[in-house]
Amino acid sequence: MLARPALPSFDYVRANNPDEVVRLLQEHGAAAKLLMGGTDLFVRMRDGVIRPQIVVDVKHLPGMRAIEYDEGAGLTVGAAVTMNQLARHPQVQTHYPLLAEAANSVASYQVRNRATLGGNLCNASPAADTAPAVLVLEGRLVLHNPQGEREVAARDFFTGPGQTAMRENEFLKAVRLPPPPEGSAGKYLKLGRNKVGDLSIVGVAVFAFPDGTKPSGYVFRIGLASVAPVPLRAWEAEEVLATHSPGEETFALAAEKAMEAATPIDDVRASAAYRKVMVRALTRRGLERVWEALE
Amino acid sequence: MGIHSITVTVNGAKERLDVPSNMTLLQMLRDKLGLTGTKNGCSAGECGACTVLVDGEPVNSCLMLAVEADGRQVTTVEGLAHDGQLSALQEAIIEHNAVQCGFCTPGMLISAHALLERAPRPTEQQIREALVGNLCRCTGYLRIIEAVQTAAKKGGA
Numbered sequence: 001m002l003a004r005p006a007l008p009s010f011d012y013v014r015a016n017n018p019d020e021v022v023r024l025l026q027e028h029g030a031a032a033k034l035l036m037g038g039t040d041l042f043v044r045m046r047d048g049v050i051r052p053q054i055v056v057d058v059k060h061l062p063g064m065r066a067i068e069y070d071e072g073a074g075l076t077v078g079a080a081v082t083m084n085q086l087a088r089h090p091q092v093q094t095h096y097p098l099l100a101e102a103a104n105s106v107a108s109y110q111v112r113n114r115a116t117l118g119g120n121l122c123n124a125s126p127a128a129d130t131a132p133a134v135l136v137l138e139g140r141l142v143l144h145n146p147q148g149e150r151e152v153a154a155r156d157f158f159t160g161p162g163q164t165a166m167r168e169n170e171f172l173k174a175v176r177l178p179p180p181p182e183g184s185a186g187k188y189l190k191l192g193r194n195k196v197g198d199l200s201i202v203g204v205a206v207f208a209f210p211d212g213t214k215p216s217g218y219v220f221r222i223g224l225a226s227v228a229p230v231p232l233r234a235w236e237a238e239e240v241l242a243t244h245s246p247g248e249e250t251f252a253l254a255a256e257k258a259m260e261a262a263t264p265i266d267d268v269r270a271s272a273a274y275r276k277v278m279v280r281a282l283t284r285r286g287l288e289r290v291w292e293a294l295e
Numbered sequence: 296m297g298i299h300s301i302t303v304t305v306n307g308a309k310e311r312l313d314v315p316s317n318m319t320l321l322q323m324l325r326d327k328l329g330l331t332g333t334k335n336g337c338s339a340g341e342c343g344a345c346t347v348l349v350d351g352e353p354v355n356s357c358l359m360l361a362v363e364a365d366g367r368q369v370t371t372v373e374g375l376a377h378d379g380q381l382s383a384l385q386e387a388i389i390e391h392n393a394v395q396c397g398f399c400t401p402g403m404l405i406s407a408h409a410l411l412e413r414a415p416r417p418t419e420q421q422i423r424e425a426l427v428g429n430l431c432r433c434t435g436y437l438r439i440i441e442a443v444q445t446a447a448k449k450g451g452a
Binding site for chain 2 (some may be wrong): 007008009010011012013016037038039042043046055057084107108110111113114130164196197237
């Protein structure tokens with residue numbers, strides 16, 4: 001006996017080229033769902049949240065599982081690259097340790113062998129662990145559509161819980177990250193009910209680097225997860241950090257602003273009130289840690 | 296619904312199977328091949344009772360389709376022993392009495408086996424993190440961790 005019902009019936013199609021995917025999306029609309037790791041898709045299908053008639057496996061398309069790094073162009077991560085693949089990739093570890101840290105914080109080792117960066121972003125959970133990292137690293141999402149390709153900045157991608165700027169006839173091919181600025185440092189702080197393996201109650205990514213054009217001499221970026229309908233940047237906090245010299249007082253003020261940017265809800269994992277104060281605490285801690293690494 | 300002809304190597308044996316689109320790898324192993332060592336717990340990737348190796352890496356077989364296993368190598372708990380000889384890890388699990396009801400054990404063995412393959416001398420922290428996706432509701436974690444440490448000392452998986 002299965003603990004939950006088996007997967008409802010559907011037709012599995014392994015896509016061989018991007019145009020085939022677009023054609024299937026146009027033909028079947030919402031009745032078609034794309035499959036990469038399946039760690040969210042199959043759970044939702046079992047729960048009856050979605051009932052696709054056709055499941056299109058896109059992870060075998062060219063480039064979908066490739067990681068490419070170029071000093072000038074930066075990093076290109078295929079949408080179907082798994083969390084473990086990302087976390088242990090030498091150039092990701094060297095040049096984008098924040099992204100490796102975020103990928104490694106997702107669920108369990110065996111889930112990370114299937115869960116993909118693209119799936120994490122496209123499912124657009126407010127709690128998506130890689131979202132704050134991709135936001136503060138100023139990632140761009142490469143979408144394939146009938147006209148060819150377009151890029152959307154991560155900051156414009158998330159439009160609501162489970163909602164993205166992706167149109168019905170588009171799918172995510174890759175995520176591009178610019179080369180890391182000279183002397184940068186980052187940290188992802190995740191608060192869960194357990195030390196590892198859980199969804200986040202609050203997730204805070206901090207990324208910073210020296211920048212002589214800012215009054216403070218630094219750019220700090222802050223990305224938040226699980227505390228609003230979408231993963232988001234704490235813009236006002238970032239403005240404080242660009243204009244006030246770094247230190248305890250500035251970090252406290254910025255953490256206050258980050259807390260104000262958070263509009264969490266009460267749910268099974270934590271109350272809204274607790275989430276808000278933890279945004280403040282984790283932002284402050286993240287700023288201190290990143291500042292130590294910068295100095 | 297589509298039926299797919301796949302070729303998959305399970306515990307070293309090549310199998311040619313016809314599987315429907317919605318059949319999971321877990322269902323294929325248990326219902327088609329009779330390999331009932333792999334358990335179904337939550338069907339949602341939380342408990343790890345269904346963990347098997349695909350091309351040497353642990354995955355939740357309840358969240359993978361049988362058709363996706365086409366051309367791949369799958370190892371289940373039945374594949375850990377060789378020529379009637381239990382693996383060092385299996386021996387250590389017995390030695391430490393690290394089994395109570397036993398439902399989580401196959402998944403634990405697979406996850407721990409994979410850990411010892413990639414990190415032959417893991418720290419306790421590494422063991423704990425590697426097993427975070429395998430839930431034991433008899434709460435026997437300590438003995439399982441000790442068993443993995445013993446297996447590591449005796450030369451690995």
